[in-house]
Amino acid sequence: MPVKKATIRVASTADAPAVCALIRGLAEYEKLLDEFHATEEGIRAILTDGTAQALVADVDGTPVGLALYYRTALTFAGRSGLWLEDLFVLPTHRGQGIGRALLRELARITIAGGHAALEWNVLDWNTPAIAVYRAIGAAPREGWTDQRLQGAALHALAEETANG
Numbered sequence: 373m374p375v376k377k378a379t380i381r382v383a384s385t386a387d388a389p390a391v392c393a394l395i396r397g398l399a400e401y402e403k404l405l406d407e408f409h410a411t412e413e414g415i416r417a418i419l420t421d422g423t424a425q426a427l428v429a430d431v432d433g434t435p436v437g438l439a440l441y442y443r444t445a446l447t448f449a450g451r452s453g454l455w456l457e458d459l460f461v462l463p464t465h466r467g468q469g470i471g472r473a474l475l476r477e478l479a480r481i482t483i484a485g486g487h488a489a490l491e492w493n494v495l496d497w498n499t500p501a502i503a504v505y506r507a508i509g510a511a512p513r514e515g516w517t518d519q520r521l522q523g524a525a526l527h528a529l530a531e532e533t534a535n536g
Contacts, residue, residue, distance in 0.1 A: 376431050378470045380477045383426035383438075388416035390435035391426055398438075398460035402495055424457065427477055429470045437461040439474040441481075441490075449488040454478065456492035459501075471504055493518055 383391055392415045399408035418424045429437030440458040456478060461470045482490045494501050521529065 378429040378431050378437065378465070378468070378473055380427055380429050380473055383419060383428045385416050385419050387426070387428055387435065388412045388419060390428065391415050391419070391438060391440070394428075394435060394438040394460050394462075395440070395458055397462060398458055401460070401463075402498070427474055429461065429465075429474055431465060431470075436465040437470045437474055439478050441478060443487075444491070446488045451486070451488035453487050453489045453491060454482050454485070456490060459492065466500075471501075472508065475504075475508060 389412045392410055392412045395410055395415070396405075396408055399405045419426065424440050424442040426438060426440040428435045438458060438460050439456060441454050441456045444453045444455045446453040456475075459471060459474060461474075478490060494505065
């Protein structure tokens with residue numbers, strides 16, 4: 373059976389259910405489903421208020437892939453950048469160039485917007501994704517480890533007094 377070409381388009385708020393479902397698929401793939409708490413309403417809100425934008429890959433009108441991103445500040449460059457938060461293609465559509473097509477369109481958006489760079493992170497064990505990233509020329513930032521403050525620790529820090 374021939375592989376069908378994907379159409380890459382900008383997601384609208386009407387795509388919130390599909391975007392939410394694709395993000396859930398990513399959480400499941402990354403073995404982080406216990407951290408997934410997104411709702412269609414929450415996704416609709418971040419697409420509406422400018423927090424993030426997304427590209428959707430459609431095959432025969434059905435969303436099969438996603439690239440969700442937002443603007444960042446690259447202070448050392450003195451310019452803005454884009455952060456790719458989520459890149460996901462349904463398992464049944466992998467190996468067809470859809471992820472690369474999403475990245476290609478995002479690279480075009482990065483350049484057209486005058487941004488200095490496109491950045492993202494990847495789980496150490498996700499060798500198929502890492503292979504794709506190396507093939508397009510992406511390089512790891514050695515010596516850096518992501519940090520996250522959330523939940524009880526976030527609240528505890530916010531509630532500290534000036535004297536600790």
